[in-house]
Amino acid sequence: MEQTIQDIVKWLRKTVEEAHVKGLVVGISGGIDSAVVAYLIKRAFPEQSLGVIMPIKSNPTDMEHAKMVIEDCGISGMTIDLTSSHQTMYGTIREAIQKKNEYNEMAERLADANLRARLRMSTLYTVATNYNYLVVGTDNLSEWYTGYFTKYGDGGVDLLPIVDFTKKEIYQMAEALNIPRPILEKQPSADLWEGQTDEEEMGTTYDKIDAFIKGEEVSESDRILIEKMHQRTEHKRQMAKQFKKNS
Structure with a gap:
């Protein structure tokens, strides 16, 4: 795993050099994925890396863990x-839709959560422009395969250094990077609403998703669920569709 970490660090440095920018910025949520990325970019650019904490009615414990990441790895924050x-x-958008008597209360939670992710990403890009940095994503393979990310939110980044690693491998990487135990031991959550956890929202576990991706046996119900998630979210993993004249 140490060799893998060194390979990622080299890749980050090469990517920044090729893009003719100065460094890297990542949003830090207090979760394990953003913690791993923060430690990686700090290794790659000790003086030109930045971690941004962006609370939106966030869980206080997550914010404490986010600050812990910044203090422990020494990244600028x-x-x-x-x-x-x-x-x-969100209030302005909701009011405009309500005036047309077309507000969908069933979609409110998802719309609210996606707006949070996209607002955070807009913030990161504004910060990145100031420093001439690239925005680094935190999606892992398990999330990428199932589409468990917000299109043009946490999925709208310049580079994805851990997208080829399952959730289990992310934990192994975190151990190698000596990430603080409270972050390693907490339940994964995107902090999209109070009490939200990744696995409860997806309806399956990361262990089962990882097993499926590796071609290992999972229950029929989990197989169907994971395949449906993958198929339903294919558009998230593609560039915007383009009309071609004379096609």
Whole structure:
């Protein structure tokens, strides 16, 4: 795993050099994936890496863990509280739809969660422009395969250093990077709403997703669920469809 970490660090440095930028920025949520990426970019660019904490009515424990990541790995950090910005933006959008009497309450939670992810990514790109950095994504293979990310939110980044690694491999990488135990031992959550956890929302576990991806045997119900998630979210893994004249 140490060799893998060194390979990723080399790749990060090469990517930055080829892009003619100065460094890298990542959003830090307090979860394991963003922690791993923060430690990686700090290794690659000790003086030109930045971790941004972006609370939106966030779980206080997650924010404590995010600060722990910044302090433990020594990356430069900043906090940008987006709570009021999110409330204003979502409230304005909801009011406009309600005026047309077309507001879909069933879609409210998902729309709200996706707006959080996209607002955070817009923030990262604004920060990145200031520093002439690239925005680094935190999606792993298990999330990428199932589409468990927000299109043009956490999925809208410049580079994905851990997208070829399953969740189990991310934990192994985290161990090798000496990430603090509280982050290693917590339940994975995208902090999209109060009490939300990844596995509960997906309806299966990362262990089962990892096993399926590796071609190992899983239950028929899990196989069907994972395949459906993959098929339903194929559009997220593709560039925008383009009309071709004379086609």
